[in-house]
Amino acid sequence: MRDRSFTPSRMLIYLVVVLVAVAWLVPLIVVILNSLRSNEEIAQTSMIGWPLKWAFGNYLTAWSDFCVAQTCAGIRPYMLNSALVTIPATIFSTLLGAVAGYAISLWRFRGDQWIYGIVTLGIFLPQQMRLLPWTIVLRDTGLMNTLTGLVAIHTIQGLSFTVLFCRNYYVSIPQELIRAARIDGAGFFRIFWRIILPLSPPILVVTIIWQFTHIWNEFLYGVTFTTGQQQPVTAALIALSAAVADIPQHGVQSAAVMIAALPTLLIYLIGGKYFVRGLTAGAVK
Amino acid sequence: MPITTTRRRLLAGAAATLALPSFARAQGVKPRLTAISQWSAGSDGAAITALGKKFEEKGGIWQHSPVPGFTTEMMNKLRAQIIAGDPPACSQLKGPEIAAWSKIAPTVNLDSVVAAAGYEKVVAPDLAKLHKPGGKWIALPLQIYSTNMLFLSKRAMDKAKADKVPVTWADFNELAEKMKSGGVTYPIANGGTRPDDGQKFEASLAGISPTAYRAAIMNLDKKALEGPEVKAAFAQTRKIADWMDPNVGAQPFATNAKRFIDGDMGMMIQGGWAQGVLRNAGFKLEDFIITPGPSDNSKPVFLLNADAFIFWERKEPDLQAGQALMAKLVMDPAIQTMYSQITGSIPVRTDVDLSGEGWSDGQRRTAAALKDAVANNQAVLSLAHNMAQENGLTAAMIDVLTEYVKNKTIKPEQAATRLAEAVEGAR
């Protein structure tokens, strides 16, 4: 364990890493501190500061009390809406992306490279550009103002990322494995189920993390394609911050931000280890 | 993606509704209203919720869907509903956008309800015009703010040893100098958002000459746009900008509330909404004075900013009944009183008595200023708050104004030329 000793050069490494880590934590600390200060205190002093009086009540207000127009239930119902969209859309886009990635990388079919190229180009097509076309699609399919419509949009758009991640992961699985299974008489789905899926947890963690955070944090589609009762949690956060003609609700807003970010933060904390491991296992080629 | 179907649908919708005598058939059903607005939180949210309660008290079903965020997101939602052939029964919209949007989907003709309520007589003429494009009422204003109210910090006044409120720009500049030498770090305490920057210019120009403001900003007269008044307004704007804290960035004005009250900053040129903000932040009404913005001819100039509802054509009898009820409520003096007392605005109706309890001195002064300004033809439409021009033109003009406020190397003459060019380019 020579490497773990504290030589001067290693001290330097620790110093640099810890300094950067502290800098990285500053925004989080600011939000946490603000979530424990009252709105009035922040308005009357400054946006950054130590709580003079701990306002733990902010969390209660944020969770279940504050009003978005006539609904005074905090961000709780909005969290549920976000979950109802994010969870199915994450699962669908991940599974479909895994199957497609598996087909493209290991089965090879006519046009596979072309379709792969087009689908992955989608990661570059900006959200704002797709807003109106999606409006028309939702109108024609009758899915306007339904959570189903949002799930469909996020699933289809998400494929660009999930196919990219999965295909690049599966491409490193040796062809011989598939060949052997085929000789044993296994078909497309059987091979996917028995051989590919058991190899997949690392990359599935990556795509799930990626999709979950992106859909959870999405705002534009969330407010345009839903009605008031179905809006995602990002809408409730904006409702707290965008009242121009009002005192900024920084305390409650920060508490709401912390609650709303909890699912994605947890997913990163738990999945972070697998994230790196998943990428190590091959998604980087 | 055949967008043409939308138009076909719209035309079909229009044709179908032509057959209905607007509200006559709406008897005998429970009124229902679908509404879209951006008012979701704070006093705005509280006010529209109170309106909804009144609607329900009258036996209606209130289905308000707030779209939090900037006005843009609210318009995205409205656009999506219109494209889907399912517009809300009524939605928040203001200024010239009412005319623009009324071209893309059929609206309700409100002439008969407005006439029955005798509403036209009690609304400022410039304001009325905005809500009846093509001569018919299709939208109803709900509340009014002036965007050029002057807020004076009592403590800063003490530091400057001043007790007179400034009336003209010369007075204003003198007071600012006095504050500066009396130890007020920044005589002006405004925010740094785009509307904030626009407000500084519009207050300057309208205060220098409401006539020039009308010609240049409202009628986009090219000569007026590069005229001496506009250049003088840019020069005045520069003075205001120089007295501001350069560190404000893009923060809203409320960020400076504390320093303003403490007398570290002296004056704010803001809309009436600032009163509610200061009050809700826990500051006392005695800590500041609200007065009409500087006007060189000493008569108050009123920069109108009004929130309104536009009514979209719907075939369902319950929605039509809801629209009739909503129109009646919005015009009702008691409802306007309730609404303005929550938000800090003043009623649209010029015949509401503000002497009673529940109104602040600032609101009374604002209402008096509106009456004076209308009488002297000095009530003009705010550019910064999208009342004077359609959003495309407004934004192009604000681009020039915000750049001018933030970039001190631009000369007033240069700015005037750029403003005229921006208008030309956006037309």
Next chain:
Amino acid sequence: MTDTVAAVTRTARPTTSGVVGRLPEYLTIWVPLLLSAAHLISFSLWTIWISFTPSTLVPVTGWVGLRNYTSVLATRNWNIAFDNLLLFGSAFVLLSLVTGLMLAILLDQRIRGENTLRSIFLYPLAVSFVVTGTVWSWLLNPGLGIQKLVQDLGWTSFRFDWLVDRDMAIWTIVIAAIWQSSGFAMALFLAGLRSVDSDLIKAAQIDGAGPIRMYRRVILPTLWPITITVIVIQLQFAISTFDLVRALTNGGPGIATQLPALVVYDLMFQRGLLGRGAAAAVLMLLILLAVLLPYAAWRHLQRRRANHA
């Protein structure tokens, strides 16, 4: 070229069983892929079409030729946005690459608390851009944030006012973007470092290579493909940066930090000029192509070389 490669590798391709029996697998593969491709192609074509129409609040038919393009290109907004994208794009991609690589190398030194540190560098990815932008707008505001804090601590001449400085404001976006996304670069690089062949390292150690020489000669060259992936992902980030800027500077001071994505959204939805907004969007796609085509060509060459080897 794909055909020849495919012919060689298409060994796993099923040969006999009926099309009907394999319908489920065709459907599962093709329906999502075709839906995805179809929406991308049709949405792009639709935008291109709209860019030639006089559409304002809603899409309409009609033809105005290149008028939308000429008027977008004539605005100061677009020109500033274009220059900013070049500066922001290259500075952000380069700096996040360097930051990510540095963090990855440091974390790869078998240090204590690696899990915690890695989580710290990754957590910004979990936070929404709007929140990031807002918090950084406090921190970087000279009257509220870091500058005020340091000055209050006694260093009164300390200045850090890029946020309100027209020339430097774009760098505040670079800072916030690096904070938010270099964790991803770090994760990718760390993954790459961990998968370097240990025999290679041992061989270099036997040759007596020091740590710096080891990284320069042995380890870093193997990271080349990952670097390309990082660049592509970060470029995508740079080009579509929107919420972050909207919350951090909203294009200001003045219009100094406009970016193409901001201009597109602003024209389309705030100003109600769909035609011009679509034209700006098409211009943005053209910028993208200018970046992606060389990459595609490089990939093509690389694959060809690999096949020949």
